[in-house]
Each structure stands twice: as structure tokens, then as C-alpha cells.
Amino acid sequence: MKARHKRFLLIGAAVTLLAGATGLVLNAFRDNLVFFHTPSEVAAGEVPKGRTFRIGGMVVHGSVARADDGQTVRFALTDTARVVPVVYKGALPDLFKETKGAVAQGRLGDDGVFVATEVLAKHDENYMPPEAQDAIDRAHRTALSVQD
Amino acid sequence: MNFFRFSSPQTFYPLAGRLVPLFAALAAACAVAGLYIGFFVAPSDAVQGEVYRIIHLHVAAAWMSMFIYLVMAFWSAVGLGLGTRLSFYMTQALAPTGAMFCFIALWTGALWGRPTWGAYWVWDARLTSQLLLLFLYFGFIALTRAIDDPRRADKAGAIIALVGAVNVPIIYFSVTWWNTLHQGASVKPGGSSMASVMLWAMLLCALAAWFYSLAVSLARARRIILERERHTEWAAAEIARRGAGGRAD
Numbered sequence: 540m541k542a543r544h545k546r547f548l549l550i551g552a553a554v555t556l557l558a559g560a561t562g563l564v565l566n567a568f569r570d571n572l573v574f575f576h577t578p579s580e581v582a583a584g585e586v587p588k589g590r591t592f593r594i595g596g597m598v599v600h601g602s603v604a605r606a607d608d609g610q611t612v613r614f615a616l617t618d619t620a621r622v623v624p625v626v627y628k629g630a631l632p633d634l635f636k637e638t639k640g641a642v643a644q645g646r647l648g649d650d651g652v653f654v655a656t657e658v659l660a661k662h663d664e665n666y667m668p669p670e671a672q673d674a675i676d677r678a679h680r681t682a683l684s685v686q687d
Numbered sequence: 688m689n690f691f692r693f694s695s696p697q698t699f700y701p702l703a704g705r706l707v708p709l710f711a712a713l714a715a716a717c718a719v720a721g722l723y724i725g726f727f728v729a730p731s732d733a734v735q736g737e738v739y740r741i742i743h744l745h746v747a748a749a750w751m752s753m754f755i756y757l758v759m760a761f762w763s764a765v766g767l768g769l770g771t772r773l774s775f776y777m778t779q780a781l782a783p784t785g786a787m788f789c790f791i792a793l794w795t796g797a798l799w800g801r802p803t804w805g806a807y808w809v810w811d812a813r814l815t816s817q818l819l820l821l822f823l824y825f826g827f828i829a830l831t832r833a834i835d836d837p838r839r840a841d842k843a844g845a846i847i848a849l850v851g852a853v854n855v856p857i858i859y860f861s862v863t864w865w866n867t868l869h870q871g872a873s874v875k876p877g878g879s880s881m882a883s884v885m886l887w888a889m890l891l892c893a894l895a896a897w898f899y900s901l902a903v904s905l906a907r908a909r910r911i912i913l914e915r916e917r918h919t920e921w922a923a924a925e926i927a928r929r930g931a932g933g934r935a936d
Contacts, residue, residue: 547768550764553849554764554849557853561857574811574866575866575868577866634734634802634803634804657805658805659804660805662735663871664871664872664880665873666735666739667733668882669732
């Protein structure tokens with residue numbers, strides 16, 4: 540084996556080992572690397588107790604209700620398996636909508652209601668013009684009416 | 688043709704000189720076409736309205752910042768393995784451009800994040816690993832400039848480039864490995880979830896970033912070659928020629 544082959548082998552081995560070590564570390568800190576917890580994790584009690592964390596999910600259709608003070612908003616987040624009710628006082632981002640993704644930061648109350656101090660809208664990876672979105676919505680409604 | 692001929696700085700220097708204007712022209716053409724289509728032709732987005740148009744800058748810059756780092760790691764491995772000086776020159780020529788694109792990606796992302804998410808910055812896995820990439824670029828540049836002996840600076844920089852390369856797949860796959868606020872990839876091998884006009888504008892901008900990076904890094908590599916090879920006869924002659932008002936070509 541030539542000296543330069545040995546050097547390349549050494550470089551390859553070093554980078555591979557480093558990547559492996561990084562992978563193990565990231566795997567060990569898996570729970571700390573997630574940006575938000577799911578409503579299922581909340582239901583299973585797998586969320587930090589007594590300190591703030593984030594819940595992410597889809598805003599349940601028809602769940603958004605504004606209180607009379609004009610600031611407090613109640614809504615529910617779901618991962619299609621479990622639902623967590625959320626109460627939030629403050630301005631919502633423009634893209635916050637029912638059936639769209641959202642992330643709420645706050646504490647889980649003893650009554651099971653999540654008291655949020657910050658709400659972020661989560662955008663998906665789909666980019667399309669409004670006409671295309673309309674067509675999809677229409678097709679969706681047609682499909683639903685056929686099912687009925 | 689023997690490509691290894693161009694691993695010598697003396698033969699690479701004039702080749703790079705001929706390629707720079709070509710890549711610069713291609714970059715300008717792609718940028719004009721991509722930005723025009725992106726900002727004037729492409730439709731607005733159904734959910735985000737007009738603000739989505741920043742992706743034409745954001746995605747091109749983010750891809751480029753990750754790719755340049757991988758190319759730096761590649762040249763570092765070649766340089767360490769074969770001991771070719773030119774490989775280290777290329778690594779150092781690429782670093783400032785990579786850092787610039789990394790900064791643009793973070794900056795445009797923040798400007799996009801405020802109206803869509805409701806926050807300029809969040810510490811999710813994608814954003815944090817991209818910020819780490821910026822610090823790796825800064826670290827590489829600072830380290831190679833801080834060491835006086837150029838040979839040792841080359842080696843130290845190469846090690847940072849190789850070690851830091853582990854971060855690039857973490858950035859790319861962060862949105863699938865962990866749940867993040869940043870959305871998943873719209874463009875994947877085998878398909879995209881974007882309207883085609885938007886996609887074409889974005890791809891043209893990405894091409895522009897490629898050609899720009901090639902042009903700028905080759906031009907920078909020529910400067911580094913002259914500086915580092917100044918003790919050789921040809922480089923000294925070239926420096927004298929340029930210093931005497933020779934055309935900078």
C-alpha cells in the first residue's frame with residue numbers, strides 16, 4: 540500500500556468514526572432535539588412537567604373560539620390521534636388557521652388545558668398558486684359529498 | 688486529456704482566468720432570468736401570498752452554503768491525501784463565498800419566518816445546525832488566517848473542513864429526523880411539491896448561485912496562487928506584469 544493510499548484510508552476512517560460518534564450523541568439527545576411534542580405524547584405523559592415546552596399539531600377544525608376580551612383565544616391541537624385544548628392570550632400569526640399546523644409554547648395546566656405564551660404557525664412544504672389550491676379544495680368537497 | 692496537468696498551480700492559473708468571465712456571464716444570465724420569473728411571472732402562493740418569493744434567494748443560498756462546505760471537505764481530503772497545494776488553495780478560495788451564502792440563507796429565512804411563523808428565529812434543529820455551519824465557516828477562515836506558517840494553516844483548515852462536513856447531512860436531514868418548525872424539503876430527488884413556474888424560477892436562481900460561486904472562487908483562487916507561489920519564477924513574472932499595469936486577466 541502506497542503512503543497516499545494509507546493517508547486516504549486514515550482520513551476516511553477518521554471521518555467515518557466522527558460521523559458515527561455524532562450519530563450516537565444525537566441519538567442520545569433525541570428527546571431534547573425535537574422542537575415540539577405531539578398531543579399523543581402529552582396524553583401519554585411523556586412531556587416535561589412543571590416547565591414550559593412546545594406542543595405541535597393541526598388546529599382542529601371548528602375549535603378556534605375568541606373570548607369577549609378580544610385577546611384570549613381557545614383552540615385545540617391534534618395529531619389526528621389525540622387532542623389537546625389550548626388557551627392563549629395575544630396576537631396570532633397571519634398564517635394561523637384551522638386545519639393548518641401550529642406550534643404552541645407554554646405549560647400544561649392541572650386541568651389538562653395547555654396555557655400558551657407563544658403561538659407559531661407551521662408552514663408545510665407545498666407551494667401552489669391560489670387557483671390550484673381552489674381546485675384541490677373543490678375536489679376535496681366533491682369527494683366528501685360523494686361519501687355522504 | 689490529462690486532467691492532473693491542471694493540479695499544478697502554474698497550468699491552473701491561466702485556465703481559471705479563462706473560465707472566470709464565462710461563469711460570471713452565465714451567473715448573470717441565470718440570475719436575471721430566475722429573479723425575473725420568480726418576482727414577476729410566478730403566481731403568488733395560496734397560503735403565504737407574496738412573501739413566499741423570498742425562497743428564490745433563500746433556497747438557492749441555503750443549498751449553495753451546504754454544497755460549498757462539502758466541496759471544501761472534498762478538496763481538503765484530496766490535499767491531505769495527495770499533498771497537492773492547489774487543493775488547499777481551492778478550499779480557502781471557496782470559504783468566504785460559502786460563508787456569504789450561509790449568512791444570506793439565515794437572513795432571508797428570518798425575514799420569511801416573521802410573517803409566516805410569527806418569529807424571526809427559533810432554536811429548532813434546522814436553524815441551529817445552519818447557524819453552526821456559519822460558525823464553521825468563520826472558524827475555518829479565522830484559523831487559516833491566524834496561523835503564520837501557510838503549510839500548517841492549510842492542514843489545520845483542512846481538518847476543520849473535514850470535521851465540519853459531518854454537520855451538512857445533519858442540516859439537510861434535520862427536518863426528517865426530528866420534528867422542526869422549519870418545513871420539510873419541497874424539492875426532493877424524484878419530485879417536488881411546488882407549482883412548476885415557482886420551481887423553475889428557484890432552480891434558475893440555484894444555477895445562478897452555482898455559476899457565481901465558480902466564478903468568484905476561481906478568481907479568488909488565482910489571487911491565492913499568486914500570493915503563495917510568489918517565490919516561483921512564473922508567479923513573480925506574472926505579479927510584475929500585473930503590477931506594471933498589465934491587464935488583470
